[in-house]
Amino acid sequence: MLKQTEGSHAVAEAIARCRPEVICAYPITPQTHIVEGLGEMVKTNELANCEFINVESEFAAMSVAIGASAAGARTYTATASQGLLFMAEAVYNAAGLGLPIVMTIGNRAIGAPINIWNDHSDSMSMRDAGWIQLYAETNQEALDLHIQAFRLAEELSCPVMVCVDGFILTHAYDRVDVPEQEQVDAYLPPFVPRQALDPAQPVSIGAMVGPEAFMEVRYLAHHKQLRALGLIPQLSDEFKRHFGRSSGGLLRTYRTEDADTIVVALGSVNGTIQEVVDEMRAEGSRIGSVSICSFRPFPLDAAREALGRAKRVVVIEKSLAVGLGGHLSDGVRKSLSGIVLNGYTVIAGLGGRPITRNSLHQLFRDAEQDELEQVTFLDLNADLVAYELAREAQARTTGPTAEAILRRVGTVASQIA
Amino acid sequence: MEMQPIKFYQTATFTVGNRLLGEHERSVQANMRRTNSLNSGHRACQGCGEALGARYAIDAAMRASDSQLAAVNATGCLEVFSTPYPETSWQIPWIHSLFGNAAAVASGVAAAMRVKGQEDVRVIAQGGDGGTTDIGFGCLSGMFERNDDVLYICYDNEAYMNTGVQRSSATPPAARTATTAAVGTAPGNVFGTGKNVPLIAMAHCIPYVATASVANLRDLEFKVTKAMPIRGSRYIHIHVPCPLGWGSAPADTIKVARLAVESGLFPLFEAEHGEFVNSTKIRRKVPVDEYLSLQKRFAHLFAKPVDSTRIALIQAIADHNVKRFELLG
Amino acid sequence: MFQTRIHGRGGQGVVTAAEMLSVAAFLEGRSAQAFPSFGSERMGAPVIAFCRIDDKEIRLREPVLDPDAVIIQDPTLLHQVELFKGLPSTGYILINSARGLDELGLKEFVHRFRPNRVRAIAATELAMKHVGRPVPNVPLLAGFAAITREVKLESVVAAIREKFPPAIAEKNVAAAEEAFAVAGGKLEASHA
Numbered sequence: 001m002l003k004q005t006e007g008s009h010a011v012a013e014a015i016a017r018c019r020p021e022v023i024c025a026y027p028i029t030p031q032t033h034i035v036e037g038l039g040e041m042v043k044t045n046e047l048a049n050c051e052f053i054n055v056e057s058e059f060a061a062m063s064v065a066i067g068a069s070a071a072g073a074r075t076y077t078a079t080a081s082q083g084l085l086f087m088a089e090a091v092y093n094a095a096g097l098g099l100p101i102v103m104t105i106g107n108r109a110i111g112a113p114i115n116i117w118n119d120h121s122d123s124m125s126m127r128d129a130g131w132i133q134l135y136a137e138t139n140q141e142a143l144d145l146h147i148q149a150f151r152l153a154e155e156l157s158c159p160v161m162v163c164v165d166g167f168i169l170t171h172a173y174d175r176v177d178v179p180e181q182e183q184v185d186a187y188l189p190p191f192v193p194r195q196a197l198d199p200a201q202p203v204s205i206g207a208m209v210g211p212e213a214f215m216e217v218r219y220l221a222h223h224k225q226l227r228a229l230g231l232i233p234q235l236s237d238e239f240k241r242h243f244g245r246s247s248g249g250l251l252r253t254y255r256t257e258d259a260d261t262i263v264v265a266l267g268s269v270n271g272t273i274q275e276v277v278d279e280m281r282a283e284g285s286r287i288g289s290v291s292i293c294s295f296r297p298f299p300l301d302a303a304r305e306a307l308g309r310a311k312r313v314v315v316i317e318k319s320l321a322v323g324l325g326g327h328l329s330d331g332v333r334k335s336l337s338g339i340v341l342n343g344y345t346v347i348a349g350l351g352g353r354p355i356t357r358n359s360l361h362q363l364f365r366d367a368e369q370d371e372l373e374q375v376t377f378l379d380l381n382a383d384l385v386a387y388e389l390a391r392e393a394q395a396r397t398t399g400p401t402a403e404a405i406l407r408r409v410g411t412v413a414s415q416i417a
Numbered sequence: 418m419e420m421q422p423i424k425f426y427q428t429a430t431f432t433v434g435n436r437l438l439g440e441h442e443r444s445v446q447a448n449m450r451r452t453n454s455l456n457s458g459h460r461a462c463q464g465c466g467e468a469l470g471a472r473y474a475i476d477a478a479m480r481a482s483d484s485q486l487a488a489v490n491a492t493g494c495l496e497v498f499s500t501p502y503p504e505t506s507w508q509i510p511w512i513h514s515l516f517g518n519a520a521a522v523a524s525g526v527a528a529a530m531r532v533k534g535q536e537d538v539r540v541i542a543q544g545g546d547g548g549t550t551d552i553g554f555g556c557l558s559g560m561f562e563r564n565d566d567v568l569y570i571c572y573d574n575e576a577y578m579n580t581g582v583q584r585s586s587a588t589p590p591a592a593r594t595a596t597t598a599a600v601g602t603a604p605g606n607v608f609g610t611g612k613n614v615p616l617i618a619m620a621h622c623i624p625y626v627a628t629a630s631v632a633n634l635r636d637l638e639f640k641v642t643k644a645m646p647i648r649g650s651r652y653i654h655i656h657v658p659c660p661l662g663w664g665s666a667p668a669d670t671i672k673v674a675r676l677a678v679e680s681g682l683f684p685l686f687e688a689e690h691g692e693f694v695n696s697t698k699i700r701r702k703v704p705v706d707e708y709l710s711l712q713k714r715f716a717h718l719f720a721k722p723v724d725s726t727r728i729a730l731i732q733a734i735a736d737h738n739v740k741r742f743e744l745l746g
Numbered sequence: 747m748f749q750t751r752i753h754g755r756g757g758q759g760v761v762t763a764a765e766m767l768s769v770a771a772f773l774e775g776r777s778a779q780a781f782p783s784f785g786s787e788r789m790g791a792p793v794i795a796f797c798r799i800d801d802k803e804i805r806l807r808e809p810v811l812d813p814d815a816v817i818i819q820d821p822t823l824l825h826q827v828e829l830f831k832g833l834p835s836t837g838y839i840l841i842n843s844a845r846g847l848d849e850l851g852l853k854e855f856v857h858r859f860r861p862n863r864v865r866a867i868a869a870t871e872l873a874m875k876h877v878g879r880p881v882p883n884v885p886l887l888a889g890f891a892a893i894t895r896e897v898k899l900e901s902v903v904a905a906i907r908e909k910f911p912p913a914i915a916e917k918n919v920a921a922a923e924e925a926f927a928v929a930g931g932k933l934e935a936s937h938a
Contacts, residue, residue: 004772006765021532022525051528055521056559063518063556067489067525070512073532075525093514168807172781173768197487197510197526199538206513207500271805356808 002177007139007169010176011104012037014143016047017184018102018150020076021191022068024053026061028083029116030166031106035078058083062090062101069099070205072196074150077101080166081108081122088126095130095221097206098194100153102146103131106166107267107318109351113402117352118166120266120319123295124327130221132160132228133296134248135266139164139174141293144247147179148235150188155231157194158224163295165268167352179243187242225297232294250299253306255281256288261368262307263289264332265316269348269355273316276360287364292328303335312342314367316378318349325375342370348378384408445476445638452479452508454486459506460498464667466631466657466674467495467572471543473631474570474655477638479509481645482539487511487526491519491544491553494579494659495572517552519544520560523567531566539645540566546573546587550614557614561621561650568644568651571614574659582662586612589682590734591727592714594662599717608730615654615688622691623650630656630683632674636697640687656683664713676708681735684742696742705732747800748896749810752886753829754819757789759883763817764795766909767887770901771799779804792827799896815894818842819869819882821850835859838894840929842882844868865893865929872928876921877914884918885925892931899926899933 003010012034015023023042025035039054041047051068055061061077069075079087084105094101105123109115123133132152136142142164149160164170195205209217229250236249246252254274256262263273270291280287290306292299307313313336317326329345336343344367349355359379366372388405392398445451454475461468479486487510490496496513499506514522523542530538542560544553549571560567576594577583584594590608593599597606618626624647629637637655644651658674660667677683678697682705685697706728709715718724739745750767754760761782768778776799783794796810811831815838818829833839835858841847843866847856856864867889869882877884884906891899902922907915 002772004769004778022528024525024528049532051532053524053528053563055524056562057555059518060521060524060556060559063514063521064525064528066514066518067512067522067527068529069525070522071487071526071529071533073529075529089515090518097514168781172779173765174779174804175772175777197512199485199487199510202508202510204500204505204507204511204513207505208497208502210502213502268807271807275806354808356811357806358811 001180002175004173004175006033007142007164007172007174008033008106009037010139010143010174010178011146011164011170012041013178014146015076016041017179017181018076018147018188019074019185019190020047020050021073022051022053022065022075023077024055024061024064024068024075025077026055026058026079026083028058028080029106030108030118030170031078031080031104033170034104034106038076058087059090062087062094065101065103066090066094066097066099069094069101069193070097070195070197072191072193072198074154074191075099075101076103078104078106080106081110081116084122084126085110088129091126091131092129094159098157099159100150100157100191100193101159102149102153103159103161104146105161105163106170107163108166115351116166118168118318119350119352120163120317120327121350123161123163124319126161127296127327130158130225131296132156132158132225132294133163134160134293135163135295136165136169137252137268137270137291137293139169139172140176140245141247142169143176143178144239144243144245145293147184147188148239148248151235152228152231154191156224156228158228163267168268177245183242187239228294228297229299229301232297248293250294250302251290251292251306254289254291256290256306256310258286259288260286260311261288261314261364262310262312263287263314263316263364264292264303264307264328265289266292266295266328267318269316269318272355272357273360276357276364279357279361280364285364285368287368295328295331298331298335300331300335303332304339307332307336308339310341312344312367312370314344314346314364314372316355317345317347320347320350344372345375346372346378347375353379444473444635445480446473446634448480451476452484454479454507454509455499456506456508458504460501461494462659462661462667464658464660464670465494465498466659466670467545467574468498469634469670470572470631470637470655470657471495473634473637474641474653475509475541477641478539478541478568478645481642482537485538487530487538487540489514489519489523489526489540489542491542491548492516492579493545493548494574495543495545497579516548518556519548519553520567520569521556523569524560524563524565527566539568541568541570543570543572545578546571546575547577547585550586550612558617558621561618561623561652564623564649566648566650568641568653570641571652571654572657573654574657574662576659576662578659578662586610587614589731591718591731593717594714604717605715608727615652615686618652618654619688619691619693621650623652624648624690625651626688627652628654628656628683628685630674630678630685631658632656632671632678633685633697636685662714664716665711669711673708673711676703676711679703680705680708681739681744682708682731684738684744686742693742696744699739699744702739702745705735747798747804748815748894749813750797750799750815750817750890751810751813752795752797752817752819753823753827754793754883755789755823756791756793758793758819759881760793760795760819762909763819763883763887764797766883766902766905767797767890767897768799769905769908770887770891770897773901773904774897776801777804783809792823813837815840815890815896817886817890819886824850824852837863838890839864840886840889840893841866842869842886844871863893865889867925867929869925872921872925876924877917885921888922888925888931889929892926892929899923899931
């Protein structure tokens with residue numbers, strides 16, 4: 001059913017249709033609306049047969065999820081930023097135990113400095129924890145991916161993180177098609193756990209594994225992600241047959257067939273990128289873009305196929321590998337192993353800095369001329385940076401950097417972007 | 418013939434011959450049909466108080482729940498010695514997640530059982546003092562606050578034993594540990610630190626809180642059996658000597674535990690919904706010296722010259738407990 | 747694509763205004779996107795919300811930098827925030843004020859805009875009159891419908907009824923209808 005609603009609410013409805021049995025979450029901006037929505041649905045019994053638990057921390061949230069999932073219940077939680085870090089130990093634990101928990105990440109920057117706005121640093125911090133990571137480009141895809149996520153998680157016995165850009169998607173009103181319960185039931189069968197705490201068949205879960213077998217256990221986790229490379233497109237195809245639209249999959253290409261320049265990105269910024277691609281195509285540029293949906297497992301072969309014939313690849317990163325560059329670039333470079341082309345990393349949108357059409361247009365033009373640095377920070381205020389570096393060079397006790405810079409930025413409230 | 422009532426004070430496994438007690442009063446361990454939930458073959462040290470306590474507690478819980486039980490274990494000695502790869506000595510559904518989250522994981526298991534209509538499957542969370550009073554404290558309080566249907570059992574050997582005897586918030590004053598060396602002007606653990614988790618559990622007003630000791634295994638079984646049918650959060654804190662960490666003789670484990678109780682240093686009591694209900698009276702009070710002198714972790718108190726000041730401070734703690742928990746007749 | 751930017755202060759229903767506008771467009775079968783500028787909001791702080799309306803899917807995800815219409819819910823922002831940034835001379839301006847544009851000191855400024863595309867509406871007063879609360883968003887939306895004709899009044903009314911419980915909704919509908927008339931709006935000949 002078509003609705004005009006807030007992204008978070010649409011996601012909550014999709015999750016409710018998946019018949020979760022245990023929902024446990026701790027509030028953190030910008031995920032709060034999702035969990036509040038679900039909490040209300042449980043209280044009114046609109047979402048029946050579901051336990052909603054108000055936990056005391058994110059660490060508790062993932063821990064409760066681990067217990068519930070290990071006992072055979074379909075389990076969901078959500079977090080962002082600091083919360084994801086606070087549950088980090090449990091995030092790795094859930095993957096190591098092979099528990100099919102589904103978690104929404106309302107992508108938000110990690111402090112210090114504290115920042116509530118969107119970027120990908122949070123999910124990037126857990127990219128190697130063993131979870132599958134899917135990035136939604138639109139609110140429609142955000143709700144669709146959760147349905148696919150439960151199916152994927154349960155078939156593989158592997159937890160799945162669905163990443164939805166905080167505020168930009170979570171707090172935006174969009175037109176979405178929320179599936180009917182029957183449609184979701186036809187796609188997502190009841191959860192049959194591979195292992196469960198059951199007095200009728202007692203097992204010990206989570207015992208120590210020594211040097212004799214640890215390599216093998218970890219290899220099997222690696223293998224599981226490689227299997228996901230095949231399963232993700234399959235489930236996306238099946239989703240299309242059931243629901244009538246393309247959603248998910250490993251990656252999507254946009255006007256890349258004859259492109260000399262291809263832009264790669266994760267998440268919502270792809271919408272703006274496609275607009276710029278259209279503008280530049282109209283001006284005669286041979287430019288296209290690739291939106292990667294499955295970041296873990298990273299689709300090396302599909303990326304190589306999509307990017308390998310271009311002259312240059314520009315990777316837009318909403319996260320920073322401090323001192324190095326980006327995270328998405330690593331996977332892209334690896335996929336192009338042996339192929340010679342120019343690769344550019346552009347760090348953009350950190351902490352919610354808007355990525356504008358105009359800036360991208362200029363950026364892509366520079367890229368076409370190969371007039372870009374290896375690593376660029378988009379729309380960096382060079383004056384501000386120069387000021388602070390000069391200030392720090394003058395004295396030892398210069399006080400906190402962020403505060404000094406903010407003093408120069410002026411009244412934020414009077415600015416639009 | 419004149420009949421004289423005889424009161425059996427000690428009705429533990431090896432005394433009085435359980436056959437003299439009624440069926441319902443006998444130890445679970447005396448029963449051929451006991452579940453051996455923590456089976457033999459585990460790798461605990463000789464004289465391990467925790468292994469003893471866990472065996473009694475879990476088998477009692479299994480009997481009380483008609484063997485419908487799942488256990489969640491924090492990282493620690495019990496978890497490590499009971500599941501040495503590739504073996505497990507647990508005969509029940511059991512999960513180990515992390516060090517600090519046993520209470521939360523157990524809350525999750527209980528929620529799952531509820532939603533699946535399997536409320537008859539009861540949940541126990543267990544951990545050592547480290548995993549309960551320190552790193553697991555947040556999750557423990559959260560579980561209590563929500564009144565989640567879990568029985569949490571803390572095996573308190575008063576330090577982080579599995580990692581090499583480091584100090585925890587359950588370590589008693591003056592005790593030597595790897596991080597509270599018995600040197601300097603204030604040897605051993607600092608006085609005036611530490612927390613009393615049973616009292617904190619009471620402050621949450623949960624249905625049932627009790628302390629127990631491996632010195633009185635019948636009492637331990639009785640308390641577990643009492644706790645099991647209750648719905649909501651329950652907490653049992655069991656004092657378990659660690660011969661290795663305490664520097665006591667493995668054969669003295671139960672004796673040392675008994676002296677802790679009889680000196681007043683480890684009070685045995687029960688509370689319900691935040692109100693103190695009863696305590697086990699000390700039959701024969703002993704000075705703390707008798708307890709302390711059996712453990713090398715307190716040896717520095719007895720090195721010449723004897724540290725009578727600190728021993729007196731410890732005695733004061735014991736005396737305070739006696740008054741506070743009404744431990745004397 | 748028609749882009750609207752709404753300026754106001756926290757507590758004035760700026761975000762709700764953008765959301766309702768998007769719902770109104772949705773009810774007419776169009777694509778719409780509404781989102782706030784995500785400042786650390788508190789009552790009284792300047793707030794901006796955006797709404798894009800189009801017939802095809804909206805892919806763009808950036809703040810509205812070149813609006814087709816600007817709605818100003820709080821005239822005290824006039825000399826504090828760059829309210830009109832990016833607005834072309836063909837753009838629409840709707841200001842919540844019982845005072846005229848002259849009194850607001852905008853006489854010179856509005857010369858470059860088309861006179862029938864600039865309006866001041868006493869939205870707060872209308873809200874107080876019909877709803878009893880000084881939240882000007884609904885009358886301004888009706889005024890928007892009137893001068894831009896980007897959405898119909900009946901769609902705005904339907905969006906109001908979706909958003910609020912019945913008693914409050916009807917009061918808001920009354921405020922909207924009066925605002926629409928005051929802004930010179932003309933009802934479509936055929937409406938259900």
